[in-house]
Amino acid sequence: MVDMKTNSKAAEHLRSVNLRPTRQRLALAGLLFGQGDQHVTAESLYDKAQTSGIKVSLATVYNALHQFTAAGLLRQVIVDSSRSYFDTKIENHHHFYFEDTGEIADIPGDWDGNRIAAIAPANFPAGMELSRVDIVVRLRRAE
């Protein structure tokens, strides 16, 4: 059992984005930001919470994911039209999508995909500005 002191680093982190450091948010933040980059769905995070002995409802997991995303702590990745994926890596980067398994992986940062974003603006319809450019490289097992 992790000791979640009111004034822990994680609690301050949440407060800094105007989210009360509640028991549930602290626990979920621990699962998400504890160890390296991850890609989760609401369901997978909920399962992970259950496994870790964290008591939290699925609705609260959805709430937390959206609140964290709105606060800039997470980024939503759109690769599947039936499930929402969230990425703990928020810097501008792009993804591999494994069609066979439904898994996601970051494209190594040295790939120059980011350069593409710079190309786009010239062709924007009038009155529109860039929100972001998402690139998904879909892969399948080689035959």
Place this chain on the structure above:
Amino acid sequence: MVDMKTNSKAAEHLRSVNLRPTRQRLALAGLLFGQGDQHVTAESLYDKAQTSGIKVSLATVYNALHQFTAAGLLRQVIVDSSRSYFDTKIENHHHFYFEDTGEIADIPGDWDGNRIAAIAPANFPAGMELSRVDIVVRLRRAE
């Protein structure tokens, strides 16, 4: 009322991809391929059918969209994690997504987005091959 002769061009088109030219598929094909490129959802196509006086069930619209997609007549576009969009333009191209309205538009063909796809392969994980590269340029109203 359009006269859908059994041996019409549209009927042959469907037969050529091993789909029986049924009343419903012919009618939906007429709505989809009649006039220029479009982006539809199951619901929007169903509504358009109703408006046009075509009697067809929503389940059949879903079936037809997937069958047309499997046959290469349509292409699925993934830009929203809650709805499936289908594009009547099947050539390799990319999309603008208007976050404010949820609408989709093709990025003009002279944009060099396709060139980006060619950059990717070098970094593929072992044993994987490219299915396709999807680029979505997300736009919002300029403030």
Place this chain on the structure above:
DNA sequence: GTAACTGCAAAACTTTTGCAACCAG
């Protein structure tokens, strides 16, 4: 104390499925 947050179950949506009736060949 009080406003924010949580949990639960129900509702809302999109999409799929099961199966009897129907129709193209």
Place this chain on the structure above:
DNA sequence: CTGGTTGCAAAAGTTTTGCAGTTAC
């Protein structure tokens, strides 16, 4: 005829909502 297709309603899967009860501060 006969198997592929359709329609309907029911089911399934994901996400949202309403609200009473709980908690952070």
